[in-house]
Amino acid sequence: MADFLPITKKEMTERGITQFDFICVTGDSYVDHPSFGIAIISRLLESQGFSVGMIAQPDWRNKKDFCEFGAPKYAFLVTGGNIDSMVAHYTVAKRRRSDDAYTAGGKAGKRPDRAVTVYTKALKAIYPEVPVLIGGLEASLRRFAHYDYWDDAVHPSILCSSGADLLMYGMGELQITEIGRRFREGQTVSQMTDICGTCYLTDPVNTPYGAVQCPDFQIVARDKKSYAKATRQQMNEQDEVYGKTIVQRQGDKMLVQNPPMRSLSQSELDKVYALPYMRMYHPSYEPLGGVAAIEEVEFSIAHNRGCFGACNFCSIAFHQGRKIAVRSEESVLREAKLLASSPRFKGYIHDVGGPTANFRQPSCKKQLEHGLCKGKKCLAPTPCKQLEADHTEYLELLRKIRAIPGVKRVFIRSGIRYDYLMEDKNEAFFDELVRYHVSGQLKVAPEHCSNAVLDKMGKPHIETYLAFMRKFYQKTKEAEKEQYLVPYLMSSHPGSTLQDAIELALFLKQNKIRPEQVQDFYPTPGTVSTCMYYTGLDPYTMEPVYVPTDPEDKAMQRALLQYFQPKNQDLVRKALRKAKRFDLIGHGKNALVEGKPAAPQGKYTGTGWKKGNKSRKGKDHSWQKDVTKKGKGNRKRP
Incomplete structure (x- = not known):
């Protein structure tokens, strides 16, 4: 000890x-x-x-x-x-x-x-x-x-x-x-x-000159437009090259956030990971059963920090920043050899990753001098033309780790950006990813299939995922392996309507995807998506955003992502009826659940129902039989 x-x-x-x-x-x-x-x-x-x-x-x-x-x-x-x-x-x-x-x-x-x-x-x-x-x-x-x-x-x-x-x-x-x-x-x-990367409170008379001033706490607490404006200001200055001091009045004090601290250099990051960690929980916890959080990281290696993907629901960009910092090859190999020498090591390195495993260089050279583009994303909704996608260095690193005596397999579990991977014209990394670094399942995060929702998430459009999926299974077949993609999916994100959730359920059915787990959007401090959730506004456009907050609405959206589970059947039927998607109830090829449609049979055109030569559009397309009354086809509108 x-x-x-x-x-x-x-x-x-x-x-x-x-x-x-x-x-x-x-x-x-x-x-x-x-x-x-x-x-x-x-x-x-x-x-x-x-x-x-x-x-x-x-x-x-x-x-x-x-x-x-x-x-x-x-x-x-x-x-x-x-x-x-x-x-x-x-x-x-x-x-x-x-x-x-x-x-x-x-x-x-x-x-x-x-x-x-x-x-x-x-x-x-x-x-x-x-x-x-x-x-x-x-x-x-x-x-x-x-x-x-x-x-x-x-x-x-x-x-x-x-x-x-x-x-x-x-x-x-x-x-x-x-x-x-x-x-x-x-x-x-x-x-x-005056230390970068720190915040302090001071009397307003001491407020530094030249700072970006956010609306006061008292204002953002009562006015949602001001809250959205403050969020945009805070996100815009979160860059170590051009980020300015930000101030925000808090009662009788002024909060001062100094500009972000620069990222560690490669040699500095190497020194951090060379410190004499015991790499385990304190022995006093052994009688209690240890600490479970060590299990996944004990034989994992973090080779990078930061993420220029900057998804709106993720806090990494606001905490670590968007600039990529990486350890040297020598540092990573030294740690891999240290892991291989452990008596607890079974031959498997669980991960060589970080916030995004396959980022090992800046998204473009311009950001080194000018910072990352304000209010824009490197990968969404489409990759920036300045993006430089190259996995050469990461691939060489993985090859050298695989060659270390005692190492049987090296997996990548912290997640890859498949949109970045698809931009790399050299497919060598993709080939070796499939052949050597997937432990049966590869976790990726398309999150949704509705491009309108993906835009609010700050994610690439679904066409990119579909192209990646086809290529992954093609390469898996060529490698004569049985491997699967496990997509992370999110329900009830700001911008997601019931119709969007139904679209996602249909996407999952058509692509034979049955997710074991789905995640409801969790509004945590410090993200753009949380700002949308609270204000109902996109802080970058100030346009209204639909926010599912009703518990039943959220439950239905979540159930739709696992429409195939018996426990969800009633909720799914309720959701489909509420959305007037009676065509998805019954025994048709696109049906999500069995049951009586409770509506006239016909074709759903996307804007209305069509039966024979007649079509009802808008609100009136939702007519149905009144099964509580006797007689021929008594009709009522809900």
């Missing part, structure tokens, strides 16, 4: 430490692995000569755990954990989850709701003079006034609600390095107002 950072007073004393420089407080069980953000930050500080203690999942209902080590010399560092504490606790239906993969033994309830705020308030009550710095996903995505799905209300910046002294957003290595240096030189946290 001596090689893990101290988690008890006894371990602290055994190391001869009387006071830590920094104490980390996390909502996860302590896992010393580079896929856990707090592990990186703590090991990085340790490598710079600081002493660091770890308080994992403290009991927030009393002072004992927070007082384990006493006060640190410089600051407490607080994170909610690897994922948002509210997402960890609640399903999209706001039902309490029964387990937690980031907690020893999978036990739920070991962290509070809104962990960053609760931990920070507790520390401030016990140690009012000690700086508390917050970071990680939960803090990063709540740095501005934001819509909170669980309260169905707009909340102020987490700096206001928590009382923290400084917020680090994005990937925090360079921020914490600069903060550590300044503390060591004698600066106070109140003097650290």
Whole structure:
């Protein structure tokens, strides 16, 4: 246990430490692995000569755990954990989850709701003079006034609600390095107002000049157009080349977000992954059954960061950024050899990836000097003409990992951008992906088939997926393998109507796809899609967006994606009748469910029903028999 950072007073004393420089407080069980953000930050500080203690999942209902080590010399560092504490606790239906993969033994309830705020308030009550710095996903995505799905209300910046002294957003290595240096030189946290990648609160009189000003918290909390405008401003400045300081009034204080911190260089990223991680959960968790979250990442390798795909429902662009940062080949191979030498290694590297596995270079050379295009996407709705799709370097890396003694197979499980893959004229990577790197199933994310919905998602149109699907199965057949695509699909995203959900159900039936899992859209802080969900507006066009919020509407959309399951039959029939798609009920070749159509037989033209030479359009095409009355064909309109 001596090689893990101290988690008890006894371990602290055994190391001869009387006071830590920094104490980390996390909502996860302590896992010393580079896929856990707090592990990186703590090991990085340790490598710079600081002493660091770890308080994992403290009991927030009393002072004992927070007082384990006493006060640190410089600051407490607080994170909610690897994922948002509210997402960890609640399903999209706001039902309490029964387990937690980031907690020893999978036990739920070991962290509070809104962990960053609760931990920070507790520390401030016990140690009012000690700086508390917050970071990680939960803090990063709540740095501005934001819509909170669980309260169905707009909340102020987490700096206001928590009382923290400084917020680090994005990937925090360079921020914490600069903060550590300044503390060591004698600066106070109140003097650290110029560090990129950080946010702080100040009196309005101290507002920096030249900043982009968002509408105030009080305004965005009551006016949805202002909220949408603020979202667009925040997204537009999230670029390390041209991003400006952003300010937003929060009551009697001004929130200041300094420009984004630059991405780590390749050598800096290599050093981060070369730190002496134990690559496992703390041994004290073994009697509890360990920490499940380590299982998928223990023998996986992250070779990149960032994602220029920037889907609207994804927080990566707002947190990590769109610029791609990569480790060197030597660094990745060193880690692969380290994994292969582990006594627990069975010969399988589960993943060589990152946010998007097959991104290993910028989308174009222009962005290196000018940044990524403001308000535009590199891949959607169609690939930019400046896009440079090349898998050569990634392919060579995978080949060298496959050649390491003891490595039987190397899989890619973190997901690939098939639209980027289709732009690469050299099919060598596609060929070897199919031949060597698919573990029976390849997960990809078309998300929907309606191009109108895909536009709101910031995803490529469905024609791209269909072309990819055909080529994948063609290459799979040529390789004499039995492999399948597993498409990720999302229901009830802003812009998705019941008709769109039906279109997706038909698409799945026609392509013989039966998804085992589908995901309802989850409105989490810090995404464009969440802005659409709350405001009913597209923040880039300010045009209205249909938002499915009614629980029954959402349930029907979800059921349609799994129309073939017996438990969904009644809901699917109800959805089809509501949408006047009686042609899809019964025994026709396109029928989604069995049953009586409860409408005249005929052909659905897309705008109305046609029977013989007559057609009824608009609202009136929904006429049906009144089966409750006697007589010949009594008709009524619902």
